[in-house]
Amino acid sequence: MSEAMNPKYKRVLLKLSGEALAAGGKGILNYDFVNEICMTIKKCTEMGVQVGIVVGAGNIWRGRMGTKMDRTRADHMGMLATVINSLALQDALEQIGVDTRVLTAIEMKECAEPYIRNKAVSHLEKGRVCIFGCGIGSPFFSTDTAAVLRAVEINADIVLLAKNVDGVYTADPKLHPDAKKLAQINYRDILSHGLNALDSTATSLSMDNNLPILLFGLDDPNNIIRAIMGETIGTIVNGKEE
Numbered sequence: 584m585s586e587a588m589n590p591k592y593k594r595v596l597l598k599l600s601g602e603a604l605a606a607g608g609k610g611i612l613n614y615d616f617v618n619e620i621c622m623t624i625k626k627c628t629e630m631g632v633q634v635g636i637v638v639g640a641g642n643i644w645r646g647r648m649g650t651k652m653d654r655t656r657a658d659h660m661g662m663l664a665t666v667i668n669s670l671a672l673q674d675a676l677e678q679i680g681v682d683t684r685v686l687t688a689i690e691m692k693e694c695a696e697p698y699i700r701n702k703a704v705s706h707l708e709k710g711r712v713c714i715f716g717c718g719i720g721s722p723f724f725s726t727d728t729a730a731v732l733r734a735v736e737i738n739a740d741i742v743l744l745a746k747n748v749d750g751v752y753t754a755d756p757k758l759h760p761d762a763k764k765l766a767q768i769n770y771r772d773i774l775s776h777g778l779n780a781l782d783s784t785a786t787s788l789s790m791d792n793n794l795p796i797l798l799f800g801l802d803d804p805n806n807i808i809r810a811i812m813g814e815t816i817g818t819i820v821n822g823k824e825e
């Protein structure tokens with residue numbers, strides 16, 4: 584591997600937005616875009632990067648959509664929806680030759696392995712991509728929080744939060760055109776200013792474990808490689824003061 588292609592991060596947790604997987608397509612998945620993402624992930628593994636993935640399910644179901652339902656049951660539906668996306672990613676990755684395992688926090692052994700931390704680390708060390716489904720297996724927690732928890736458990740260097748926004752802004756840019764994108768922000772500032780780009784539980788867990796989060800847009804899948812190489816994109820959330 585040439586020095587120019589030496590990645591900054593050796594083990595990453597990539598959080599993919601479920602909504603992003605459907606962007607521009609018909610139905611719950613844009614297969615062409617999913618394939619682009621998976622080709623990019625393959626390039627990362629070819630650079631020697633160990634990749635864990637948590638995928639959301641906003642393209643299918645979010646617990647808060649069940650406004651007239653019991654919240655626990657609605658959240659369980661969302662967890663199951665993440666498995667649909669996880670299996671779709673696994674299929675796309677394996678079709679291009681990437682050895683992949685889906686591990687779920689809720690046991691469904693007919694289609695995925697149960698999540699066991701040591702087993703996940705073993706897969707990563709063997710060069711396999713690990714996709715973690717069902718969030719953390721409990722209601723009331725977002726997949727962003729699941730991403731941070733799994734990252735801490737597998738000793739990832741960073742959480743790469745790929746969303747349909749390209750960073751953290753001083754305000755909602757859709758409502759405030761003059762809002763400015765921040766290159767870096769402290770965990771405590773995310774919490775104190777109530778910024779919605781990252782939920783408070785995920786932020787607190789990252790802060791407690793000094794785990795950086797890089798939030799960037801997934802409009803261009805190559806942003807994943809740029810992030811791993813340490814290029815300046817999106818917004819880095821860490822414990823540093825500006």
